[in-house]
Amino acid sequence: MAQFQSLPGFREFYPDALARRNHIFRQWRRAAHAYGFSEYDAPILEPLDLYKAKSGDEIETQLFSFTDKGGREVALRPEMTPTVCRLVGEKANALKRPIKWFSIGEFYRYERMQKGRGRSFFQLNADIFGEPGIEAETELIALLIQCLRGFGLGAEDFYVRLSDRNLWFYYLETLGLDEARVRGILSAVDRYEKLGDDAFKDYVTEFGPLDAELKAKVIAFMGVKTMSALEATLGALVSDKLQARLGDWRRLLANLAAMGFGDCVEVDLGVVRGLAYYTGFVFEAFDRKGDLRALAGGGRYDTLIGKLGYNEMPAVGFGMGDMTFALLLEQRGLMPAFGPTTDVYVVIGGEAERTAAFLDIAGLRAAGYRVDYSLKEVAFGKQFKAAAESGAKLALIYGGDELAKGVVKFRDLSDRSEHEIPRASVVEAVRDYFTTGGTA
RNA sequence: GCGGCCAUAGCUCAGUUGGUUAGAGCACAAGAUUGUGAUUCUUGGGGUCGCGGGUUCGAAUCCCGUUGGCCGCCCCA
Numbered sequence: 001m002a003q004f005q006s007l008p009g010f011r012e013f014y015p016d017a018l019a020r021r022n023h024i025f026r027q028w029r030r031a032a033h034a035y036g037f038s039e040y041d042a043p044i045l046e047p048l049d050l051y052k053a054k055s056g057d058e059i060e061t062q063l064f065s066f067t068d069k070g071g072r073e074v075a076l077r078p079e080m081t082p083t084v085c086r087l088v089g090e091k092a093n094a095l096k097r098p099i100k101w102f103s104i105g106e107f108y109r110y111e112r113m114q115k116g117r118g119r120s121f122f123q124l125n126a127d128i129f130g131e132p133g134i135e136a137e138t139e140l141i142a143l144l145i146q147c148l149r150g151f152g153l154g155a156e157d158f159y160v161r162l163s164d165r166n167l168w169f170y171y172l173e174t175l176g177l178d179e180a181r182v183r184g185i186l187s188a189v190d191r192y193e194k195l196g197d198d199a200f201k202d203y204v205t206e207f208g209p210l211d212a213e214l215k216a217k218v219i220a221f222m223g224v225k226t227m228s229a230l231e232a233t234l235g236a237l238v239s240d241k242l243q244a245r246l247g248d249w250r251r252l253l254a255n256l257a258a259m260g261f262g263d264c265v266e267v268d269l270g271v272v273r274g275l276a277y278y279t280g281f282v283f284e285a286f287d288r289k290g291d292l293r294a295l296a297g298g299g300r301y302d303t304l305i306g307k308l309g310y311n312e313m314p315a316v317g318f319g320m321g322d323m324t325f326a327l328l329l330e331q332r333g334l335m336p337a338f339g340p341t342t343d344v345y346v347v348i349g350g351e352a353e354r355t356a357a358f359l360d361i362a363g364l365r366a367a368g369y370r371v372d373y374s375l376k377e378v379a380f381g382k383q384f385k386a387a388a389e390s391g392a393k394l395a396l397i398y399g400g401d402e403l404a405k406g407v408v409k410f411r412d413l414s415d416r417s418e419h420e421i422p423r424a425s426v427v428e429a430v431r432d433y434f435t436t437g438g439t440a
Numbered sequence: 441g442c443g444g445c446c447a448u449a450g451c452u453c454a455g456u457u458g459g460u461u462a463g464a465g466c467a468c469a470a471g472a473u474u475g476u477g478a479u480u481c482u483u484g485g486g487g488u489c490g491c492g493g494g495u496u497c498g499a500a501u502c503c504c505g506u507u508g509g510c511c512g513c514c515c516c517a
Binding site for chain 2 (some may be wrong): 061081107117379395400409
């Protein structure tokens with residue numbers, strides 16, 4: 001039977017599955033366009049070094065990488081960020097700012113499959129370049145929320161956890177830690193939710209015993225879930241950077257609340273995101289119930305474009321994958337059923353009538369209507385059954401009796417009413433039906 | 441990279457202590473039905489039981505290996 005299988009972790013999209021995927025992409029595009037983002041795309045095969053430069057050599061074990069016939073070390077793209085940074089970096093001086101871009105593409109990672117994760121997946125990426133202030137975060141997080149709300153998901157279904165690596169740095173600095181120790185603590189914070197106290201083991205190995213009072217403060221800070229708790233913890237501390245940053249937080253949350261998204265966003269300093277390249281606000285979107293993986297994640301990365309060899313440019317972005325998202329929509333019953341899409345089904349009496357029918361079928365199709373008919377000569381009963389199953393609202397009957405009179409029978413499949421129309425005005429009659437009387 | 445469970449028709453699954461030509465429902469196709477709608481009835485196509493090896497007179501069934509799938513750990517850009 002199965003002589004050739006698809007490669008492990010790769011998905012095949014039969015028409016019903018592709019309809020669901022397209023539905024997701026359509027809503028994402030609609031949201032991104034509504035927020036003034038422009039769509040771009042780029043190669044799926046890139047130089048391996050592009051990813052090593054961002055993530056280090058060890059990333060190679062999780063890439064689909066190989067040597068091409070020209071001896072180049074290449075990799076299927078595992079993410080969009082390095083590529084879009086190159087696009088922006090190359091033409092930084094010519095691009096009007098702020099640069100608001102998005103793309104929807106397929107990505108590849110050589111990993112074990114799990115629920116919500118495969119070796120190939122699609123991802124929406126949205127980024128804003130050239131804006132260092134929280135106005136960029138406002139716009140981007142709002143887009144993320146709209147990308148979820150566009151499907152009918154609400155604050156009871158998902159929430160965005162908002163955190164800030166800068167706030168962690170400034171706070172831990174006031175507690176006397178140097179940069180290396182701060183990074184060690186952040187690494188522990190990233191794992192604390194899963195590992196509990198064991199998350200601090202690496203820190204202790206590297207820097208020695210962790211002061212009990214410091215550890216208590218770190219754990220308490222992780223637990224901060226509201227702006228007022230944040231202000232209670234930090235408000236009295238003497239640090240200009242810290243107090244200015246609190247102001248950023250207030251403005252960002254106020255902006256999102258003003259857009260009506262306040263109930264979708266929660267302060268949560270427990271989120272730091274492992275990636276070393278994030279430099280400010282970070283955020284992740286999660287399902288409120290259930291145990292799904294993160295729906296989306298992102299943050300500010302002001303230094304990455306510089307690390308890739310271009311002039312530094314502020315940037316903030318997020319990515320949202322299709323697999324976990326589709327699981328959520330299915331769980332909530334928000335994935336529509338997609339069937340065949342036909343406007344008009346043409347019933348043909350026999351071979352003699354087929355020639356006349358073809359002319360009108362072609363005319364209707366040229367006018368933009370979705371028209372179908374039986375490829376072979378079959379009984380009328382079968383054709384009407386096929387018409388009903390096709391989803392068509394209208395059937396046009398080309399029979400010998402009608403054509404002899406120069407007419408076509410026009411049947412409304414929803415109420416089973418029918419009347420005759422002149423053949424010469426078929427396109428007009430169909431157009432009239434769908435623009436006025438048609439029950440779409 | 442590590443671990444658990446699983447693999448019979450396109451799908452969901454039966455298949456007795458190992459026993460003759462491997463079944464059902466759904467789906468698909470044709471007919472009953474030579475001009476009007478999802479019913480009903482009849483019929484049909486489709487499987488080297490994931491693959492390979494072993495035990496046996498005999499394997500879908502037992503054993504080993506392997507590939508693939510689901511799930512978890514690691515990781516998660």
